Amino acid sequence: MVALVKAKRDDEAPPRVCEREVERENETEETSIHSAIPTRTALCHSSNTKSPEKSREAVDDAGSDHSLMKRRQLAGGEGDSGRRRKKVDFFDALPDDIVVTVLCKLSASASRPSDLVAVLVTCKRLNRLGLDPLVLSRASAESLAIRAKRWSDSSHRFLERCIDAGNLEAYHILGMIRFYCLKNRRSGLSLLAQAAIGNHATALFSLAVIQFNGSGKSSRNDKDLYAGFALCTRAASLGHVDAIRVLGHCLRDGYGVRRNAAEGRRLLILANARELTAFLNTSSSSLPNGYALEPEPHPANRFLVEWFASRRGVVAEGERLRLCSNGGCGLPETRRHEFRRCSACGLVNYCSRACQAMHWKLAHSTECLPIERWLDDAADGGPE
Numbered sequence: 225m226v227a228l229v230k231a232k233r234d235d236e237a238p239p240r241v242c243e244r245e246v247e248r249e250n251e252t253e254e255t256s257i258h259s260a261i262p263t264r265t266a267l268c269h270s271s272n273t274k275s276p277e278k279s280r281e282a283v284d285d286a287g288s289d290h291s292l293m294k295r296r297q298l299a300g301g302e303g304d305s306g307r308r309r310k311k312v313d314f315f316d317a318l319p320d321d322i323v324v325t326v327l328c329k330l331s332a333s334a335s336r337p338s339d340l341v342a343v344l345v346t347c348k349r350l351n352r353l354g355l356d357p358l359v360l361s362r363a364s365a366e367s368l369a370i371r372a373k374r375w376s377d378s379s380h381r382f383l384e385r386c387i388d389a390g391n392l393e394a395y396h397i398l399g400m401i402r403f404y405c406l407k408n409r410r411s412g413l414s415l416l417a418q419a420a421i422g423n424h425a426t427a428l429f430s431l432a433v434i435q436f437n438g439s440g441k442s443s444r445n446d447k448d449l450y451a452g453f454a455l456c457t458r459a460a461s462l463g464h465v466d467a468i469r470v471l472g473h474c475l476r477d478g479y480g481v482r483r484n485a486a487e488g489r490r491l492l493i494l495a496n497a498r499e500l501t502a503f504l505n506t507s508s509s510s511l512p513n514g515y516a517l518e519p520e521p522h523p524a525n526r527f528l529v530e531w532f533a534s535r536r537g538v539v540a541e542g543e544r545l546r547l548c549s550n551g552g553c554g555l556p557e558t559r560r561h562e563f564r565r566c567s568a569c570g571l572v573n574y575c576s577r578a579c580q581a582m583h584w585k586l587a588h589s590t591e592c593l594p595i596e597r598w599l600d601d602a603a604d605g606g607p608e
């Protein structure tokens with residue numbers, strides 16, 4: 225009897241159980257996809273499974289192993305394609321506003337131009353949204369750090385596009401390139417001035433150096449020390465360390481302003497303290513052999529260094545113009561004897577007291593020898 229019941233169950237049960245299992249299996253997969261993607265993919269699936277014709281076919285094919293395998297494969301295939309569609313649909317479903325917000329954060333925190341370029345070349349949508357004025361206006365100085373050897377019309381146009389979007393870093397970088405490298409003084413000064421109006425501290429300091437040196441002018445009498453001091457004061461109030469240092473020297477020496485030695489010393493101490501704080505806050509900082517670590521130059525200065533290095537330091541053919549001896553600065557003279565020489569050795573030239581102080585700490589303190597004085601003494605018959 226038991227054997228009979230068992231035999232009956234064996235005869236009757238399998239086809240129906242299999243059919244239900246298959247249907248449940250399909251339902252489960254479809255339900256999970258539907259719950260994850262309430263999109264056209266889900267609608268497509270549900271219309272297929274719920275049509276009466278499909279249901280009839282399923283009943284007719286029940287019990288056939290071949291058809292079961294086929295359906296399982298089909299179900300599996302549909303699952304994979306559904307997952308693929310899920311990724312595409314998820315990104316497409318994101319509104320432009322959200323994508324632009326994410327791209328704004330990326331461009332503001334990018335540490336190299338390739339971070340932004342990699343997004344622009346991904347797809348048409350990201351290319352369009354990556355060039356949105358809002359994204360370009362937030363682009364960091366490092367993301368605009370174009371290499372001098374790759375300078376081209378397209379990189380020039382890209383910086384102009386960032387300027388049109390109101391990016392102050394782009395104003396400063398292109399202003400420096402036009403003023404010093406392309407020798408388009410008027411346009412360069414205009415861009416730097418617009419960045420300065422927007423309270424860009426580095427642009428304010430760059431303009432101060434131009435005014436102190438009378439850069440771009442034909443005579444050294446065209447220096448405007450008062451304007452240089454005013455610009456430097458503004459940059460110092462925004463926390464620019466080099467500006468604080470130059471301001472300290474001006475006040476201590478009475479250069480371009482009434483002498484105030486005590487205030488000058490206070491500012492020099494403040495500049496050293498700020499520099500030390502910035503150095504200690506740098507996680508990767510270490511003092512090699514007790515010497516100060518050179519701070520990372522601004523991208524505009526890196527461009528100038530590379531630009532003139534590729535010309536073997538030649539600023540202008542036929543004119544013996546020199547570069548600032550501080551390696552990370554890159555500023556060139558715009559007329560002969562524009563920069564001040566080291567009063568001890570006479571072998572190095574600096575665009576500003578800030579560059580002189582930095583180069584002294586980095587290298588020149590161990591190199592500075594009063595050779596010219598020795599030569600003069602030798603010519604006079606030796607020191608008395």
Ligand SMILES: [Zn+2]
Nearest residue numbers: 548553575579
């Ligand atoms: Zn310099």
Ligand SMILES: [Zn+2]
Nearest residue numbers: 566568569592
């Ligand atoms: Zn020297």
